[in-house]
Amino acid sequence: MLRRAHAAIALTLLAACALAACAPAAAGTGGRTVRITIHQSAFRPSELDVRPGETIRFVIRNTDPIDHEFIVGDLGVQDAHERGTEAYHPGLPGEVTVRAGETVTTTYTFANDDLLFGCHIPGHWAYGMRGVVIVG
């Protein structure tokens, strides 16, 4: 009898743990927090799913010994940054520089279209440093 009670409690705790672990972390402002790690000049994860109108707080950690960027936008935005000369992004929504070894945050509200994110430090986009946000 006692064993059954313990098993029931354990299963309840397990379910709670699973829910807590798998549910997206809630940001203080009500948006979701998505953690992105930059390692060896690649974003992990490199594909995200969001809902139309959803506001995401990105926490981006750069584990590399070189600087990177995290720029969210459509292909036009990415092209503009690829051709641009802005050496440092002070923190527009969805546009941040992530210095070597640093962690930064930025918040972005998605509309209805899929978007890209990437790094435009010379050579990095061509190297494949990009990802996609699927809105739907």
Add this chain to the structure above:
Amino acid sequence: MRRFRLLFPLTAFASLLLVAAPAFACGGLVAPNGTVQLVKTTTLAAYHEGIEHYVTSFEFAGGGKGEFGSIIPLPGVPTEVIRGGDWTLQRLVQETQPQPEFFALAATGAEDAARATVILKTKIDALDIVVLEGGAVAVGNWAREHGFLLPPDAPEVLEFYAKRSPIFMTVRFDAGRAAEQGLAEGDGTPVHVVIPTTNPWVPLRILALGAPAEAPIEADVYLLTERDPALLPAPLAPGIASQLPGNIRPGLVLEASQEASTTLLADLRSDKGMEWLPSSGMWLTYLRVDARAGDLDYDLAIDASGAGQPSPRAAGLEPEVVSDTGGLEVSPFVWTVIAVVVIFGAFGALDRRRAGRPAI
């Protein structure tokens, strides 16, 4: 802020391999805008009585362009970094490759997170040389903080090498000092690195640093060992390499493998810093690297001990077992499994205790 270019030098390395020896880098010139100019490189690595001798040349890319730098992985801690001889590399080329007449004439007249630890600093002509010990991130941080521009593949390439040896040599060309010393564009400064090691390998992957995947990587690698070495990856014979379709690059081609002539050894021994070289009984291997940058994901392992077992690890061919955990996070599923184990373990212990049995 001053900008530097990361130059993967015009290198010549010679190694007399007794058991084996590594050699270095060369290859790409990374400009501040991230573009890469590739240069063919020549290196000699020699291994004799447990000591690896590298002779490589850093080519001055011209004055008025700031400073230039290179990072070269080493197989061990060097005991000496000195100016190399003036003609060792050229003499090896002359030995194995047909030379135009003008060259022959010229040759006869010329004779973690942590911080990286600096373990050796020296200056050779216009070169500032620093040998570092540290992991990939530490060495990368040091290089960045000292003005080197690292291309996007640098974190992965540095980690590839740091897993085998935490020793890196940075070389910076000071254009101002070069001008004071009258160096002209194209002039080379030979550097001779003395490294005790039992596990020789020649870094080849570093040649492709910063290069686009389709870029051709070309280099000449000379080995001098006490016997005919076993190599990994095994190079192609020239006859097979020449039969490949035009769009396929062969990778490593074994252009020459022969006993080093006493004439060659005598000439090399007469160069500055080369007196350690035996006057006979050495084996000369000449390898030509001709690879697509995206395919050059290996190094050259050398076993000149006679055992015929070059190390896959030294060649960078062993599957990765442990990677940098810096970018990896434990998944929610793993945390859930851990929670289950802890919860059931706790209740199990409680039940056993209540049943009067000792908890194990």
